[in-house]
Structures are given as C-alpha cells and as structure tokens.
Amino acid sequence: MTQILFKNINTADLHTMKVYEAQGGYRSLKKAFAMQPEEIVAAVKTSGLRGRGGAGFPTGLKWSFLAKDVFPRYLCCNADESEPGTCKDRELLLKNPHLLIEGMILCAYACRIETGYIYLRGEFHDLSVIMEQAIADAYAKGYLGENIFGGGFNFDLHTHLGAGAYICGEESALLNSLEGERGEPRMKPPFPAVEGLYAQPTIVNNVETLCVVPYIVNEGAEKYASIGTKKSAGTKLVSVSGHVKKPANYEVVLGTPVREIIYDLAGGIRDDNKLKAFIPGGSSVPMLPADQVDVLYDYESLAAAGTMLGSGAMIVIDDSVNIVETTLRLISFYMRESCGKCTPCREGTRWLYQIVEQIMQNAGQLEHIEKMEDICDTMATNTFCPLADACVSPVVSSIKYFRADYEKYFTNVSTSLA
Amino acid sequence: MSGFTFSDEQEKEITRIVAKYPFKKSAMLPLLTLVQRAEREVSPAAMVAISKKLDCSPAYVQSVMSFYTMYHAEKVGKYMILFCINISCQLNGCDKLLEYTAGKLGITVGETTPDGKFTLHREECLAACTEAPMMRVNDIYYGALTEQRIDDVLNSLD
Ligand SMILES: Cc1cc2nc3c(=O)[nH]c(=O)nc-3n(C[C@H](O)[C@H](O)[C@H](O)COP(=O)(O)O)c2cc1C
Ligand code: SF4
Numbered sequence: 112m113t114q115i116l117f118k119n120i121n122t123a124d125l126h127t128m129k130v131y132e133a134q135g136g137y138r139s140l141k142k143a144f145a146m147q148p149e150e151i152v153a154a155v156k157t158s159g160l161r162g163r164g165g166a167g168f169p170t171g172l173k174w175s176f177l178a179k180d181v182f183p184r185y186l187c188c189n190a191d192e193s194e195p196g197t198c199k200d201r202e203l204l205l206k207n208p209h210l211l212i213e214g215m216i217l218c219a220y221a222c223r224i225e226t227g228y229i230y231l232r233g234e235f236h237d238l239s240v241i242m243e244q245a246i247a248d249a250y251a252k253g254y255l256g257e258n259i260f261g262g263g264f265n266f267d268l269h270t271h272l273g274a275g276a277y278i279c280g281e282e283s284a285l286l287n288s289l290e291g292e293r294g295e296p297r298m299k300p301p302f303p304a305v306e307g308l309y310a311q312p313t314i315v316n317n318v319e320t321l322c323v324v325p326y327i328v329n330e331g332a333e334k335y336a337s338i339g340t341k342k343s344a345g346t347k348l349v350s351v352s353g354h355v356k357k358p359a360n361y362e363v364v365l366g367t368p369v370r371e372i373i374y375d376l377a378g379g380i381r382d383d384n385k386l387k388a389f390i391p392g393g394s395s396v397p398m399l400p401a402d403q404v405d406v407l408y409d410y411e412s413l414a415a416a417g418t419m420l421g422s423g424a425m426i427v428i429d430d431s432v433n434i435v436e437t438t439l440r441l442i443s444f445y446m447r448e449s450c451g452k453c454t455p456c457r458e459g460t461r462w463l464y465q466i467v468e469q470i471m472q473n474a475g476q477l478e479h480i481e482k483m484e485d486i487c488d489t490m491a492t493n494t495f496c497p498l499a500d501a502c503v504s505p506v507v508s509s510i511k512y513f514r515a516d517y518e519k520y521f522t523n524v525s526t527s528l529a
Numbered sequence: 530m531s532g533f534t535f536s537d538e539q540e541k542e543i544t545r546i547v548a549k550y551p552f553k554k555s556a557m558l559p560l561l562t563l564v565q566r567a568e569r570e571v572s573p574a575a576m577v578a579i580s581k582k583l584d585c586s587p588a589y590v591q592s593v594m595s596f597y598t599m600y601h602a603e604k605v606g607k608y609m610i611l612f613c614i615n616i617s618c619q620l621n622g623c624d625k626l627l628e629y630t631a632g633k634l635g636i637t638v639g640e641t642t643p644d645g646k647f648t649l650h651r652e653e654c655l656a657a658c659t660e661a662p663m664m665r666v667n668d669i670y671y672g673a674l675t676e677q678r679i680d681d682v683l684n685s686l687d
Contacts (some may be wrong), residue, residue: 193653193654195617195654197654198657198659233558234599234665237668269550271559272559273558273597276596276598277654290554291556291583350658350659352659353661426617432620436619440614444653447653
C-alpha cells in the first residue's frame with residue numbers, strides 16, 4: 112500500500128538532521144522557493160488535501176482564506192492530540208519531527224507567514240524536548256531564521272506546551288490558550304484565517320496535514336490527487352486501538368475497506384471474538400455496528416454511513432462489551448472536558464451522565480432513553496463549539512444500534528418505577 | 530504576598546520564554562509549567578511572582594491556572610501517575626489495573642502517598658491508545674500495562 116508519511120518512519124535515528132537529510136529531507140524547500148507563494152497554495156488546493164485534525168476542511172482553500180494584505184500572520188500547528196483513540200501525531204512527532212518542520216516552512220512561505228508555533232498538549236513534554244532539538248538543528252542549518260537561503264524569506268518557529276485540557280484542541284480555544292488565557296473557544300466567525308492569534312490572520316493546521324505538504328511539493332499535486340478517491344485524496348494515518356490483535360498506527364490509502372484495516376492490517380479481533388462495533392474517527396463520531404464493516408474508509412463513504420472520518424482513530428469493540436458501559440465512559444469524558452461556557456453542553460453532558468449511570472444501576476426507566484434523545488436534540492448544533500455535538504455522537508448512535516444493550520438493564524424493572 | 534523568588538537559572542529561562550512571543554501574556558502557561566515542575570505546586574506566592582513578570586493581576590493568573598488540569602494548588606507527589614481510563618484503555622482492562630495500583634500504593638485515586646512520593650490520578654486519553662492500557666509517570670509513557678509491569682515500574686522509581 113502507498114506509504115507517504117510512514118514510508119521511512121522506522122528508519123533508525125530519523126529524528127536527527129543527518130538521517131532526515133540523507134533520506135531526502137528538506138529538499139522540497141529549494142523547489143518551493145523557486146515558486147511563487149500563490150503557486151504552492153494552488154498546488155495544495157489541486158492535491159485535494161483535507162485537514163487531518165478532525166473536520167476535514169480542504170487545506171488549500173483554508174490557506175487562500177487568509178485576510179488579504181494583513182500582516183503579520185501566524186501559523187499554529189495543532190499538536191494537542193487529545194481525541195480519544197487518536198495517537199498518530201504522537202508517532203510523527205516522536206519519530207519524524209523534521210518532516211513537520213519542513214511542512215511548516217512550506218506553509219509559512221506559501222502563506223507569507225514569519226512566525227509559527229507548535230502547540231503541543233501538556234502531556235507531550237517528552238516530545239517538546241525532541242521538537243526543540245530538531246528546531247535548533249534546523250536553525251543551525253539555515254532552514255529557519257532570517258533570510259532563508261538568501262531569498263529574503265524569514266521564518267521563526269517555537270514550541271508551546273498546553274497544560275491538560277481537551278478543548279484546547281479546538282482551534283479557537285487553542286489560540287486563546289496560546290495567548291495566555293483560559294482555553295475557551297471563541298465565537299466564529301471571524302475564523303482564524305481572518306482574525307486568529309493576537310487578532311491577526313492565522314492558519315491552524317493539524318500535524319499530519321502539515322506533514323503531507325513536502326510530498327505535494329516534491330512529487331506534484333496531481334500525483335497526490337491520484338491516490339485515494341476523488342473526494343478523499345491521499346493517505347490517512349489510522350490509529351487502530353481496542354480489541355484488535357495488532358493495535359498500531361497504519362497509513363492507509365483513503366477508500367480502503369474498514370474490513371481490511373481491522374482484519375488484515377490490525378490482525379483481526381483479539382481472542383478471535385466477534386466484532387460488535389467500531390468507531391471510525393475518534394470518540395466524537397457516531398459508532399457503527401459490525402454489519403457495516405465493509406464501508407470504505409474515506410470522507411464521503413463514512414458520511415454516507417452516518418458517521419465521520421474525524422481524526423482517523425478506529426476504535427474496535429468486540430462482543431464481550433455492553434455498549435452502555437463504553438458510552439458512559441465517553442459521556443464522562445465530555446462532561447469533564449466541557450469548558451462550561453454553554454449551558455446545553457455544561458448541563459447536558461452532566462444530565463446524560465446521571466441518566467446513564469442510573470440506567471446501569473438498574474434504576475432507570477424506559478422513558479429515560481427518550482429523555483436522553485431529547486437532551487441530545489438540545490445539545491446538538493446549539494453551542495459555541497462542536498464538543499457538545501461530539502458527546503451526542505456516541506449517545507445517539509449507541510441508542511440507534513445497540514438499544515438492546517440498554518434494555519438489558521431494564522429487565523425486572525417496572526417502567527412505572529419512580 | 531512574598532516568599533517566592535525565581536532562581537537565576539529560572540530568570541534566564543523566563544527571559545528565553547518571553548522572547549518567543551510578541552506579547553508577554555503568552556508566556557502564562559510556560560511560566561505556570563516552569564513553577565509546577567519545579568515546586569510540584571503553584572502556590573499563591575508563585576502566582577504573584579508570575580503576575581509581576583507578565584504585568585497582570587494575581588487573580589488573572591489564578592483564573593487561567595484553574596482552567597488547566599496539570600497545575601495544582603496543592604503539592605503533588607514526586608511521581609505523578611496519570612492513569613488513562615478512556616475508551617481504548619477501558620476496553621483493555623484499565624479499571625482493574627487502576628484499582629490494583631491504588632491498592633498497591635495504599636491510597637485512593639486522587640490522593641498522594643503520606644511520604645509524598647506518589648500521586649495517583651485518573652486521566653483522560655493520553656494519545657497512546659495503541660499501547661493501551663497505559664499510564665504516564667512524570668514525563669514518561671508506559672504502555673501495555675499488566676500488574677507485573679506496574680510493579681516493575683513503581684519499584685524502579687526511588
Ligand atoms: C473539541 C475539539 C477538539 C479538537 N481537538 C483537536 C486536536 O487535538 N488536534 C487537531 O489537530 N484538531 C483538533 N480539533 C480540530 C480543530 O478545531 C481544527 O479543525 C484543526 O486543528 C484544523 O486543522 P486541519 O484543517 O489541518 O485538520 C478539535 C476540534 C474540537 C471541536
Ligand atoms: S460546547 Fe461545551 S466545550 Fe464548546 S464552548 Fe460550549 S461549553 Fe465549551
């Protein structure tokens with residue numbers, strides 16, 4: 112299978128400048144600097160690359176939305192990686208930090224940006240040390256700093272550590288956090304490309320997204336666009352975790368059947384149990400039951416199946432599990448991570464938690480399921496940021512596909528119980 | 530409030546950090562992190578010291594600090610154990626292992642051992658799901674946990 116990001120990921124000492132350069136690293140810069148910045152934006156558009164952080168927004172289009180002629184502009188790499196099930200950025204940062212730096216230089220050149228930050232979640236302190244070393248080495252080589260290659264282009268790059276808050280992965284919360292504030296999301300619009308960091312035009316892109324850019328510059332946009340499907344170009348890193356024999360990050364060509372990912376790449380279900388459900392894009396997207404395992408892994412096919420590709424985390428659940436337990440764990444996560452700004456999110460997550468907990472203590476009533484759906488209705492699309500919608504996903508999909516798991520808790524319970 | 534001063538080395542580090550940003554206030558999280566790592570807590574006196582560095586009020590520092598789970602108003606243990614309990618770890622049996630770890634340390638989740646050596650926290654996803662079940666002890670990630678491996682890790686720390 113075509114490998115772009117993971118082609119040489121297990122090469123010894125790839126994180127060092129020497130090995131990275133020996134593997135052809137940083138060679139895209141010369142080519143890029145001979146192009147007009149707009150040509151690179153156009154190439155990224157043509158490539159069909161979509162954001163790998165969760166929303167799947169077309170990357171080239173985002174770059175072209177920067178407010179015209181407003182400077183300075185900023186680039187923020189989103190390395191907050193906190194979506195449950197997702198651990199692909201961690202592997203890239205750990206093993207191939209220079210690829211990210213190269214991608215960020217290309218983005219900065221294309222978007223006329225002179226300052227960049229890599230916002231790493233606080234728990235990634237170990238990675239920040241690796242990243243800082245790589246940045247220092249890139250400065251020493253003249254890839255970063257002033258007047259790069261004598262072409263008059265300047266780019267400074269810094270790391271910035273968060274401090275434990277899932278919501279800081281949301282791009283506007285990330286910007287607040289980077290400004291030294293509480294990590295609460297901002298009202299949108301204006302979008303960051305118009306008014307972002309320090310109220311200046313800002314590009315926020317995920318680690319994996321930026322890591323693809325050197326390939327597009329080196330190999331050409333058409334080549335990237337020819338991989339995958341029409342609407343889902345390229346490859347995607349998929350973190351396969353849960354009940355599989357070989358949990359790992361796999362790079363798959365978009366359009367690969369989920370069955371192949373679970374059974375061929377990840378070795379199938381552990382203990383040869385039966386597959387019960389899978390969550391294809393991280394905890395924030397609806398789960399699907401086992402009978403949909405032939406769905407193709409790309410943006411449009413997963414959308415047609417009523418779910419999303421999200422961050423590319425495939426959580427695999429076998430039939431030993433009662434889905435209600437899993438759902439409660441996810442609700443608990445969103446309840447704890449809600450920033451509290453919007454009432455439907457702050458209160459809704461808590462109510463859902465209380466109701467499901469009650470159900471699991473055999474103290475629920477059948478009407479409780481309707482009440483949950485009602486609460487979800489109020490939470491969905493009524494809040495500042497999509498965290499509330501993210502919490503709704505597992506709840507609604509678990510009721511839709513695994514109602515029987517809820518009903519198990521109602522046996523011997525009269526529905527008229529108070 | 531007095532009683533907190535930065536060491537010379539920390540002063541140098543602070544100068545380096547503040548220079549990364551066009552506005553000082555962006556150094557808020559890095560300075561809180563610097564203090565938390567050195568002191569294992571962020572005391573009111575430290576908040577005052579940070580506020581002076583960043584030209585803001587101590588109350589503002591506290592309002593930011595209280596938002597993030599990695600800053601602690603009360604001193605945490607020499608080793609901070611963050612035990613992931615989110616979905617991929619749950620599916621791989623983390624609940625029993627967390628209980629085991631708490632039992633071994635003789636504390637309940639959220640507490641610090643009386644000798645101040647270990648603090649045990651339940652943690653949300655730490656982005657190492659393919660290595661579930663996992664925990665983070667200070668800066669180090671430990672995956673594929675079993676009771677045996679937890680014993681080995683904890684015994685190796687002095
Ligand atoms: C609650 C929440 C958490 C998010 N967490 C992350 C994250 O950890 N990493 C990430 O890259 N994007 C995350 N996002 C998506 C970002 O808001 C944003 O869309 C993304 O960083 C844009 O980069 P991309 O276009 O390259 O994907 C999150 C969004 C929400 C609503
Ligand atoms: S939806 Fe939730 S997390 Fe998002 S801004 Fe509102 S309260 Fe905060």
